[in-house]
Amino acid sequence: MIPRTLFDHEHEEFRNTVRRFLAEECTPFHEQWEEDHLVPREIWQRAGELGMLNATTPEAYGGLGLDRRFSVIAVEEVARAGLSGLNGFNVHDICAGYFINFGTEEQKLQWLPKMASGEAIAAVAMTEPDTGSDLQAVKTRAVLEGDEYVINGAKTFISNGTNSDIIVVVAKTGNSGKGSRDISLILVEADRAGVSKSKPLRKVGLHAQDTTMVFFEDVRVPKANILGGEAGQGFYQLMKELAWERLSIGILAVAASQAVLEQTIDYTRERKAFGKPIIEFQNSRFKLADMKTEIALGQTYVDRCMELLLEHGLTPEAAAAAKLWCTELYSKVVDQCVQLHGGNGYMLEYPVARHYLDSRVNRIYGGANDIMRELVARTL
Structure with a gap:
């Protein structure tokens, strides 16, 4: 597939830091957080120390002053690890955007430093x-x-x-x-x-x-x-920030789709039916190939949208299309991957079952997909 060109060495170093944090300090405890319906505040503060919270906040307000691609990495890695409890980080980042782009100087100074550190949650x-x-x-x-x-x-x-x-x-x-x-x-x-x-x-x-x-x-x-x-000014402010929010949901959906596909490929290589691995059946291989292709297309589109965002050229319609197509794809991929897992796909000990529970809401929040279709239809 086409290699990604969105990130440079500094971005990938940040990605490695995020991956280590998630693997060592979050994944082992996520099941308990699901029972508590809450991620502990100390995790927020630790994420703030690592620059995961509001990396794009200017240094004058306690942030790192980095570009939006660092936010993309945080969204992707949380989705890749299946740590849906940390989706609140992205909401927090979206709130920071309202302060950065529209807040008064007093509002920025009062809240952005505490938000960047994880001391205050938005x-x-x-x-x-x-x-x-x-x-x-x-x-x-x-x-x-x-x-x-x-x-x-x-x-x-x-x-x-x-x-x-x-x-x-x-x-x-x-x-x-x-x-x-x-x-x-x-x-x-x-x-x-x-x-x-x-x-x-x-x-x-x-x-x-x-x-x-x-x-x-x-x-x-x-x-x-x-x-x-x-x-x-609220409606104008919402519309300006909703483009990033909707694109970020599309980014999450593509990253999660890729993760569940990789997990399913591994499963079909190990699981046997009628004396051979499931992946050796043409039906399985073709389904996996179709999913890989569609995910690659979705990835290419959201990466292009990110390029436009960095150039201040992303339109609300393009962001709506990203949210619409990628979240529909996520649900489709998860459903097919559950089927390829058979009965095990319905067991919560397998990541694919958790994706099955978590994926559906992506087509609703950030603006229901029916509204996204309306936004795109206005450009016809």
């Missing part, structure tokens, strides 16, 4: 119980009273919900009726009066990833907590 609260991908329909409202906003509402499916110290909340701050102009992003400290969190949500998969509901009841925050200092 979450973004978009989805509500009655609204999904339609962000203009959110009901959480922030009403200005003097120099404070009073926030009321509920959010669900919040990654890093339990661990979160700072929450980027999507709320309505206006009544113009113009939809997007009424949306703001508000920074809410998780320990403020009126903020409460549910117990971890019982999900089909991603059991180690911290996911909760978050409730806001007469929560008061200073007017200065509006991201960027100006109300009504």
Whole structure:
């Protein structure tokens, strides 16, 4: 297949560091984290020491000031290792992007250094119980009273919900009726009066990833907590950052697809049926060949999208296409790999079964794939 050219020697050294950390300090404990529905905060702090958290944060704000390819490596290696509990790192990185690109100087200085070190964990609260991908329909409202906003509402499916110290909340701050102009992003400290969190949500998969509901009841925050200092900019800010979020999901999906394919190839070489390894049957070989080809095509597309992102040329439609195609592929690959494992593919001691549980949600979060199709269709 075509060799990748996206990374240089420095990137690969970072990849080796990440792999060692995941293998030695995360993989042996991930099963316990699944039972706890939480990744311990000390793991976050250790990841911060290694530069895995917000590597792209400028040095002036406690980061390493590296390019976005280092974020790609973190996403890929977490996916490759099957450590879905650490997907919260990517959410944290996405939150950092809001601060870096739109935050006031005070907001950056207050939060980015602590986020880069893992001392403070960030979450973004978009989805509500009655609204999904339609962000203009959110009901959480922030009403200005003097120099404070009073926030009321509920959010669900919040990654890093339990661990979160700072929450980027999507709320309505206006009544113009113009939809997007009424949306703001508000920074809410998780320990403020009126903020409460549910117990971890019982999900089909991603059991180690911290996911909760978050409730806001007469929560008061200073007017200065509006991201960027100006109300009504939230929808624009979301749209600018969603391109990276959706591309990162595509990157995760391709890396996870490659991992589960490699695991399945190894399994079919060892497992025998009718006196010979499963991989020697033409049906198995052709299925594996098809998957290898499609994964290679997906990898080439997301790498090209990354090149465009680095050149500030990635369009929302291209990112939506990456998220759409790669997550559909991930589900397809996992389903076929489970079949090639036979009964063992349904046993959680095999990685492919964990992929089966964890993969499905990729077609939903970050904007449901039906919405991604709509975004692409608008370019027809």
